[in-house]
Amino acid sequence: MAAPDLIIRLPRRGLCLALVLIVLLAGCVPGSGGDGTDSQSPSPSEPAFVLPSPAQTYPAVEPPDRPDVDVPDVAPPGFVDPPRGSGYARYLDQELRWTECGSSRCTTFRVPLDWLDPDGQAITIAMRMNPATAPERQGVLFINPGGPGASAQDYVADFQSTGLEGFDIIGLDSRGSGESTPVVCGTAAQTDAYLAVDATPDDDAERSALLAAQREFNDQCRANSGPLLDHISSIEAIHDYDLARHLLGESLLNFYGVSYGTFLGAVYAELYPQNVGRMVLDSAVNPTPSTDVIQAQGFDTSMRGFASWCAQNLAQCRLGDTEQAVIDKVTGFINGLDQAPLPTTDPN
Structure with a gap:
């Protein structure tokens, strides 16, 4: 089935956590010079890229009604050919081309759909930057508003950067969301019908209607997003972030994350500890499956x-x-x- 022209992003039924945790990891951020409009080449001494893996993962609980489904051969908007070359090197040599987008600058770059298969399908990641305004540039600060799925590019537009004038403020839309390769589900009418179902059922009939609507919506997402759904994960999103850091010519990644954005920051610190600069995690989510605190x-x-x-x-x-x-x-x-x-x- 071909994906519809109208792109409907996944709705969010949750809200951000009210708990607040700020983690400060001290570090120095070397400036890369210039105004941030051109990417820099990595240092010749930089080691060959090795994809890191988490030291520990929690076992997923298999729901009893999860069906085996065929993955349709569809290409959501943003499915592209990989850059020339082979292996991970083909992605490390990309040049960022910034364009004006309102008062900001915008660009896209390509990442592997499956980070374990760098020679396979590629997808598109979009990001927006408000360049540093202070004479002495301090580096790049990535910001993420959480969600999951809230647009980091939109966050840049309203972000209060007082005291951060030395940083290029960058919002990167995580894979599957915003202007990056999006998860595509139903048409506008189908999504309206899904959202109109009572999400707080009071009896068996309402509960059955909610389950049926959710299954139908899930089927629409699979039918129109195909293999993309299998690669929407925090770990793969973090690999995208580190590639962005590399393409920007930054040796360290500075990060401010809110709510689910704190989980992204924590995963980045685990996978790429040597690349962590200054990091603030605000309104932290529980990074474990424990339900002791909900x-x-x-x-x-x-x-x-x-x-x-x-x-x-x-x-x-x-x-x-x-x-x-x-x-x-x-x-x-x-x-x-x-x-x-x-x-x-x-x-x-």
Whole structure:
């Protein structure tokens, strides 16, 4: 089946963690000179590229209803031929060609679809840069807003860079998202139908409808994205990041990540510790499969903090005069929306 002209990105049903962890890994960032518009050649002494692998991975839990499916031979937008040459060297010699995109500069480069098969299919990675404005350039700072799947390129446009004027601020859209080779699912109408299904089922009928809608949506993604779905992973995304660092001529990678972006930063630090410059991980996710601390606990802590403040500031917040009264008021309102949604002027 050919991919539809309209690209629908995967929706996100989750929110960012409320827990905050900042990790500072001290390091020096040598400037590469210039204004960041041209890539630099790696040092002649730089060793041959060796693809790193994680020291430990957690076993995946196989869901009992996961079917064996055929992988259709489709090419989502951004499937391209690999650069000339062979092996990993063919990717290391790419030249970044920056173009003006509003007040920023944009470029794309190619990476292997499968990092274990550098001579196979290639895909496209897009990134946006706000160049350093200080006279003394300090290097490159990659930023990622999390999601997973939120556009790092869009993040660059609104990123507050006060105090970071010496850095080129770069947002790289992770594989499968944004303007990089995207996961393609259904048409606009199919995706609207999927999103219209009640995501908080109250009975068996609603639960069955949600499962059926999810299976149909999954099938649409597989039908229109084919082999790309098998290579949307944090580890492969991190290999893309390190290739970007290399193509920019930077010896170290500076990184600021929020929410899921903290997981990307942690994986980068594990796989490429020798390349870590300055790294800030803000609102960290749990990097393990442990459920001892879950996202909902952070939401609950924040909600109770707000309710306590509200109950003590009745002139500014009239939802109740005790913490529990405020919580009951808010949850009662939200629960009521399931049966009686608020009317809007938007027919869609």
